[in-house]
Amino acid sequence: MAPxxxxxxxxxxxxxxYPIIQAPxxxxxxxxxxxxxxxxxxxxxxxxxxxxxxxxxxxxxxxxELTDRPFGMNVALAFVRGTNIVDFVIEQGIKFVTTSAxxxxxxxxxxxxxxxxxxxVVPTLEGALKxxxxxxxxxxxxxxxxxxxxxxxxxxxxxLLPLVRSRTDLPIIAAGGITDGATMAxxxxxxxxxxxxGTRMLTSAESPVHDNWKQAVINAAETDTVFLNQESKPAxxxxxxxxxxxxxxxxxxxxxxxxxxxxxxxFGGDMEAAIPLIGQVCGRIDAxxxxxxxxxxxxxxxxxxxxxxxxxxx
Ligand SMILES: Cc1cc2nc3c(=O)[nH]c(=O)nc-3n(C[C@H](O)[C@H](O)[C@H](O)COP(=O)(O)O)c2cc1C
Numbered sequence: 001m002a003p004x005x006x007x008x009x010x011x012x013x014x015x016x017x018y019p020i021i022q023a024p025x026x027x028x029x030x031x032x033x034x035x036x037x038x039x040x041x042x043x044x045x046x047x048x049x050x051x052x053x054x055x056x057x058x059x060x061x062x063x064x065e066l067t068d069r070p071f072g073m074n075v076a077l078a079f080v081r082g083t084n085i086v087d088f089v090i091e092q093g094i095k096f097v098t099t100s101a102x103x104x105x106x107x108x109x110x111x112x113x114x115x116x117x118x119x120x121v122v123p124t125l126e127g128a129l130k131x132x133x134x135x136x137x138x139x140x141x142x143x144x145x146x147x148x149x150x151x152x153x154x155x156x157x158x159x160l161l162p163l164v165r166s167r168t169d170l171p172i173i174a175a176g177g178i179t180d181g182a183t184m185a186x187x188x189x190x191x192x193x194x195x196x197x198g199t200r201m202l203t204s205a206e207s208p209v210h211d212n213w214k215q216a217v218i219n220a221a222e223t224d225t226v227f228l229n230q231e232s233k234p235a236x237x238x239x240x241x242x243x244x245x246x247x248x249x250x251x252x253x254x255x256x257x258x259x260x261x262x263x264x265x266x267f268g269g270d271m272e273a274a275i276p277l278i279g280q281v282c283g284r285i286d287a288x289x290x291x292x293x294x295x296x297x298x299x300x301x302x303x304x305x306x307x308x309x310x311x312x313x314x
Contacts, residue, residue, distance in 0.1 A: 002017075002041065002296060003018075003296055003299035003300050003303065004299075004303070005017035005018060005041065006018055006019055006299075008193050008194075009138075009171040009193050010138070010171050010173060010193045010194035011194075013095075013096060013117040013137065013138070013171070014043040014070065014072065014096050014117075014194075015043075015069070015070035015095070015096075016038070016041060016042055016043045016069065016070065017041035017042075018041045018042050018295060018298075018299055019173070019193060019194030019195065020042035020043065020184070020194065020195055020196075020197065020295055020298060020299075021042065021043045021045060021072070021098075021173055021194060021195070021196040021197075022034060022037040022042065022043065022044050022045055022196070022197060022201045022291075023045065023148075023175065023196050023197060023198030023201060024045045024046075024047040024048075024049065024073075024074030024076070024098065024100075025047060025049075025148070025198060025201075025202060025277075026047050026049040026050040026076075026079075026262075027047070027050045027052075027208075027262070027263065027266055027267075028047070028202060028207060028208060028209055028266065029044075029045050029046060029047040029074070029201075030046060030047065030055075030056075030059040030062075030208065031046070031059045031060075031062035031063045031066055032206055032207075032208050033201065033204065033206050033207050033208065033291070034046055034059075034063060034071055035062075035063055035066035035067045035071075036204070036206035036290070036291040036292070037071075037201070037206075037291050037295070038063075038067040038069040038070070038071050039066075039067055039069070039291075039292070040291050040292040040294075040295040040296065041295060041296075041299075042291075042295050043070070043071060043072055043096065044063070044067075044071040044072070045071065045072045045073060045074050045098065046059055046060055046063065046071065046072070046073045046074070046092075046094075047073075047074055047076075048073060048074060048075055048076065048079075048085060048088075048089070049074065049076035049079045049101075051079060053085075053088055057088075057092070060073075060092045060094075070094070070095060070096065071094060071096075072094055072095075072096035072097060072098065073089050073092060073094050073096075073097055073098075074097070074098045074099070074100060075089060075097060075098075075099045075100070075107065076099075076100045076101040076102075076149075077099060077100070077101050077102025077103070077104075077106075077107070078101040078102045078234070079101060085107075086106070086107045086110050086111065089111070089116075090110070090111065090114040090116065094116065095115060095116055095117060096116065096117050096119075097111055097116050097117070097118050097119070098118075098119045098120070098121060098140055099118060099119070099120045099121065099136075100120070100121035100140070100149075101121070101149055101234065103130070103134070104118065104120040104131055104134045104136055105134045108120075108134050108135050108136055109135065112135070112137070117137040117138070118136045118137050118138075119136065119137060119138040119139060119140045119171075119173055120134070120136045120139060120140065121140040121142050121175070122139050122140065122141055122142065122164065123142055123143075123144065123150060123151035123154070123155065123160070124151055124153070124155060124160070125160070125163050125164060125167065127151075128141065128164045128167065128168065129167065132168055132170060136170070137170070137171070138170050138171035138172065138173065138193075139164060139168070139170055139171075139172050139173070140172075140173045140175055140196060141157070141160055141161050141164050141172050141173070141174050141175065141192070142157075142160075142174075142175040142176050142196075143155065143156045143157025143158070143159075143160050143161070143174075143175065143176025143177060144156055144160075144176065144227075144237070145157060145176045145177045145237070145279055145280040145281065146175055146176030146177065146198060146199075146237065146279040146280075146281075147198050147199045147202075147225075147237050147238070147277045147278040147279035148198060148236060148237065148277045148279075149234040149235070149236050149277075150227070150234065150235045150236055150237055151235065152229075152230045152231070152232070152233065152235040153230075154227065154235070154237070156176070156177075157174060157175070157176040157177050157178075157187070157190075158190070161174050161187060161190040161191055161192060162190045162191055164191075165190065165191025165192075166191075171193045171194070172191060172192045172193055172194070173192065173193065173194040173195060173196050174187035174190070174192035174194070174195050174196070175195070175196035175197075175198065176279065177279065177280065177281045178195040178196065178197050178200070178281070179197060179199070179200045179281045179284050179285060180284075180297070180298050180301055181297065181298045181299065181300065181301020181302035181303070181304065181305055182301060182302075182305050183195070183281075184298055184301075184302045185301075185302050185305040185306050185309075188302075188306075197294075198279060199217065199278045199279040199281050199282055199285065200281065200285060200294060201291070201294075202214070202217065202278065203217045203218060203285055203288055203289075204288065204289060204290065204291045204294060205288050205289060205290045205291070206290065206291050208266075208267070209266050209267065210265075210266065210267055210268060210269030211269065211288075212269035212270075212271055213265065213266065213269065213271065213276060214288050216239060216241075216271055216276065217239070217278055217282045217285055218282075218285055218286055218287065218288070220239060220240075220278070220282040220283060221282075221283045222280050222281075222282070222283025222284070223283070224239060224240045224282060224283070225237050225238060225239060225240060225278060225279065225280050225282065226238055226239075226240050226244045226245065226247075226248045227248075228244060228247050228248060228253075228255075228275070229247075229250075229251070229252060229253060229255055230251060231251035231252040232251075232252040232253075232255075234255060236255065236275065236277060237277065237278070237279060237280070238275045238276055238277050238278060239271075239276040239277075239278045239282065241271050241272055241276060242272055243258070243272050243274075243275065244275055244276070247275075255275070258274060258275050259274050259275055260274070261273040261274050262274040262275075
């Protein structure tokens, strides 16, 4: 039997059974993965950071064939150029958006006027306070242990989440290091109302990436990520490979040059073709698992952990 749904501020906005969000990831967070997430009772997100908006539109249409459950989209503001991304997303008819990599001030009001709830990704307290001023509906508080593009001064989820919670009553979705029910329970103890999983979803059975990459994540220890380009923007956290180990001491380089052949890595399995973005939680992932198993186990374990804590200390 599926674990009990959670009714809270996040599921009220996402329309899902569980306050678990699949992270947006360029090219990866498309219908195959996102529809499996929705079918399992969580929230699938369709990416726009690839910039391939015609393909993204087709993926949204595919979502409507594969699931009748609600899903969301992500707008990584710095990565989409030459199109009115706000109008594009509104036209897709979804009701939940996460914005990242830029200021939400330009898009929060138009999204909200179209009936869309907006959560902005924040890596610092300062970023959180700015997003609150911009009128967002919630915050996606992302710790520096997570995979992907990062603030040059990474702050861990353990520090950032309670810090932001101490300054706002808005709903918070926590990201960075979340992979199971124990980490979800920890995030809730620190003030979150929901969690987002990136690295975990990247390695799921329904993730479209090449098996070489999934296996590399599974084989990686918690010490096997590198933090790159921290003297410039965007900084990023990635798997240690020959390419990224050589880039690590540079402090500053042209990230986009090293991401140009990313599809050879994502779908061709050539781990040296580009920079493989992953989080430190790779050290806790040891198998490729179907999304439904990951989500249902996370929820059961979440209930067990909070129950055991209550029984022991309550
Ligand atoms: C391969 C990859 C691509 C990502 N692309 C995006 C993106 O397009 N937009 C975004 O907001 N976050 C992106 N992220 C960050 C994730 O949304 C998420 O917050 C992060 O992975 C959470 O940490 P975790 O990896 O420990 O779960 C990406 C992460 C990974 C691993």
